[in-house]
Amino acid sequence: MFHLVWNRHLKLMSRIMVSDVYLKLLFARSFALARTTWMSMHSLVGDKNIVLMGPPGAGKTTVGKIVGQKLGSCFIDVDDDVLEKTWNMSVAEKLKDVGNEQFLEEEGKALLNLSTSGNVVSLTGSNPLNTASMEHVKKNGIVVYLDVPSESIIDRLQLMKVDRIVGQGPGTSLRDILQYRKQFYKKWYDVRVLCENGVTADDVAEKVLHAVKRYQDSYSDGFISTRSLRCNKDEQKSSIKYFSDVVVEGLAPDGGLFVPEIGLPKFTPGEWQHLLAATYAERAQIILERCIHPTDVPASKLWEIIETAYGQNFTCSKIAPVRHLAGNQFLLELFHGPTASFKDLALQLMPQLFAYCVPKSCNYLILVATSGDTGSAVLDGFSRLKEADKQRIAVITFFPQDGISQIQKSQMIGYQEGNTKVVGVKSDFDFCQSAIKQMFTNSDYTGFLTVEYGAALSAANSINWARLLPQVVYHASAYLNLVEQDIISFGSPVDVCIPTGNFGNILAAIYAKMMGIPIRKFICASNQNNVLTEFIKTGLYDIKGRKLMKSLSPAVDILKSSNLERHLHLIANGDGQLVMQLFSSLENQHYFQLQRHFLEKLQQDLVADWCSEEECLDAIRSVFNTTGYILDTHTAVAKVVADRLQDKTCPVIISSTAHYSKFAPAILQALRIGEIKQTPLSQLHLLNSYNPLPPVHRGLLETLKKNEKQNYQVCAADVKVLMEHVEALIQNHFMKVF
Known part of the structure; x- marks a missing residue:
């Protein structure tokens, strides 16, 4: 060249x-x-080979030649340049001569003789079935998986008049063998290239080069704080954080929240449509591997984590199904996880990521503030870790003693084991969240814990990027489900309506749009604690003298919205100084005013309103009377606001964030069932007698039976007291450093 x-x-x-x-x-x-x-x-390229892997008909040879030309590197086709030269016969003749099993064995042996560097190599479709040969190839190569839809592969092979491939026996269809091979491709690739329908070989070659460049450059996936000041490139590189860092640290040292420095990756419409036939776990894998650098979490490990998170833990095989409610309203059911709330979608995954990313020689205490659902979801997620991980990772959850439902409380106290602790606080969620932030930013306290006990603090609230990121998946998946069900065609817009107090769930939907999902409007639904609604309408965030009001929808009883900081950083084009000024003002003067041009930008695709307690109960009763379906109190808030704000020109996806079983007294009140029994367990049995849709959550029934008489500690609203509880758990769980 x-x-x-x-x-x-x-x-x-x-x-x-x-x-x-x-x-x-x-x-x-x-x-x-x-x-x-x-x-x-x-x-x-360096001294590494670029190794193209994929099924027969994926275009490995054609794309490999183009990549080789662009790099000025030699191109090696394993079929032509290795196998046929080794055997002195064609691959087809060899397969006919020895049969499937012996062919795979001899093919693997032949590949072991490949010794090259700095070149482009095209594997056969069956090479990945041989472990020894793939380990040999990976030692000196970056394996790129050309992921082509099976339908396209079948069409191409028919045009090529190929009616049988390696491993295919009598009675086995081509589709079956292609599906069987996917498990091996998942095992070996370093980076994946989605080859959507209609894309040219030149386009795929460019994608390969882009993917390899990203793989080689870990700086491209760095994170910064929402409050970081702009600095020169040398300073940025010295202070850059990676995904594994932000998972472990949770909160940035300056009190800000971590965000990707260059934003989120964007998928093409064709790439999104590539995911239409995929399972929820497969969609999660493809989306998350674009957002997590492979040097932090390799693709094969990420798949193992995702399978653990979404394998047997959900009562619905679709994980997050979309159900038609009425008219052009659809419910995104996010309550099929073990603790019956949307938090499970992230918190079955996040603990596995955390355990993989933390240094094996350190002890970590996860601090959690919960307004109801996060606590039990965190405790359940971390309870599923391997025993070795539990020994070095502990969890403490603080919740407002009188600010959550009895069932939510029963859920949490049932998880108290050796490495977990639950503490009720005589205050509200905002105090619990603020106390945790103070502990994180108290360098004397964190330093003492490190020196004295060899323990570091981290967070599992949505201030942790690894908690927020998996939520992007279900918003994207919901849109794809509507396309898959022929309700819309890809590219048609939808609105989303989300009950939120901490802004994390709606922010995840905003991120899904940034990645290419055609969401038109984001409808923010508040209850009577409507500080977010007022802010979105006026640009004034004012909590001076404002008291948190208890409501029927406690998970959104929040006045200080943490994840709003990430969104303001986004609309301010990464101006960390401005974000720091705004949230310093909120902390010290309890208000801030957004400048008009930023407010206009905020309001471009974000609208908001709130729902009263009476309207919430009326919505639950009305929907049940007309459809037989029971909304929980948070979903009812979103339903009321969606009815008020959607213009009905496109579908609206309402996030159903919790199962109604968690709020049985309010549901019984809404349905005007005369006798409301006292114990949570009897309340659920009473609801169950009405044959509701969906059924009463079985996991909650089992939890209540087990935890009715469990005890827990309650403390005063004093940060020092909370710090004492943290130290006590560390003392009891981790070996003291002498």
Whole structure:
């Protein structure tokens, strides 16, 4: 490549009569250009091979040749350049001669003889079935998986008149063997390239180069604090945080929240449509591997974590199904997890990521503030870790003693084991959340815990990026479900309506739009603690003298919205100084006013309203009377606001964030059932007698039977007292450092 560019410039200079000075200048520039072009391409490959993997018909050979040409590297086709030269016969002849099993064995042995570096290699479709040969290839190669839809592969093979591939026996369809092989492709690839329908080989080659470049450059996936000041590139590189760092640390040292420095990746419409036939776990894998650098969590490990999170833990196989409610309103059911709330979608995954990312030699205490649902979801998620991980990871949950439902309380206290503790606080959620932030930013306290007990603090609230990121998946998946069900075509807009107090759930939907999901309007639904609604309408965030009011929807009883900080950082184009000023004002003066041009930007696709207690109960009763379906109190808030704000020109997806069983007294009140029995268990049995849709949550019934008489500690609203509880758990669980 270098010599070709150089020769072209020599010929050009020989034809042009210019002064000696200009000739020398042009010569120098030409040499620099040629050298830079060659060096940049060579540095991408280095001494590593780019190894293309995928099913037969995926285009590995065609794409490999193009990639080789672009890099000025040799292209090696394993079929032609390794197997046939080793066997002195064609692959088809060999397969016919020895049969499937022996073919795979001999194919693997032949690949062990491949010794090359800095080149582009195209594997056979069956190479990944041989462990030894793939381990050999990976030692000196970056394995790129060309992920082509099975339908496209079948069509291509039919055009090529291929009616049988390696491993396919009598009675086995081509579709079955392609599905069988996917488990092996998932095991070996370093990066995946989605090859959507209609994409050209040149386009795929560019995608391969982009994916390899990202793999080689971990700086591209760095994180910054929402309050970080702009600095030069050298300073940025020295202070950069990676995914594993932000998972472990939770909150940034300056009190801000971590966000990706260059934003979120964007999928093309074709790539999204590639996911239509995928399971929820497969969608999660593809979305998250674009957001998590493979040097932090390799693709094969990420798949193992996702399978653990979404394997047998959910009562619905679709994990987060979309149900038609009425008219053009659809419910995104997010309550099929073990603790019956949307928090499970992230908190079955996040603990597994956390355990993988934390240093094995350190002890970590997870601090949790909960307004109801987060606590039990965190405790359940971390209770599923391996025993070795439990020994070095503990969890303490603080909740407002009188600010959550009795069933939510019963859920949490049932998880108290050796490495977990639950504490009721005589205050509200905002105090619990603020106390945790104070502990994180108290360097004397955190330093003492590290020195004295070898323990560090982390967070599992949605201030932790690994808690927020998985929520993007279900918003994207909900849209894809509507497309898959032929309710809309891809590209048609939808609105989403989300009950929220901490802004995390709705922010995840905003991120889904940034990644390419066609969401038109985000409808923020508040209850009587409507500080978010007022802010979105006026730009004034004012909590001076404002008291938190207890409501029927306690999970959104929040006045200080943590994740709003991330959204303001986004609309302020990453101005960390402005974000710091706004939230310092909120902390010290208890209010801030957003400038008009930022407010206009905020309101471009975000609207808000709130729902009274009476309206909430009326909505539950009305929906049940007309459809037989029971909304929980939070979903009812969203339903009321959606009815008020949606313009009915497109579907609206309402996030159903919890199962109604968690709020049985309010549901019984809404349905005007005369006798409301006292114990949570009897309340659920009473509801169950009405044959509701969906049925009463079985997991909650079992939890209540088990936890009716469990005890827990209650403390005063004093940060020092909370710190004492933290230290006590650390003392009891982790070995003291002498």
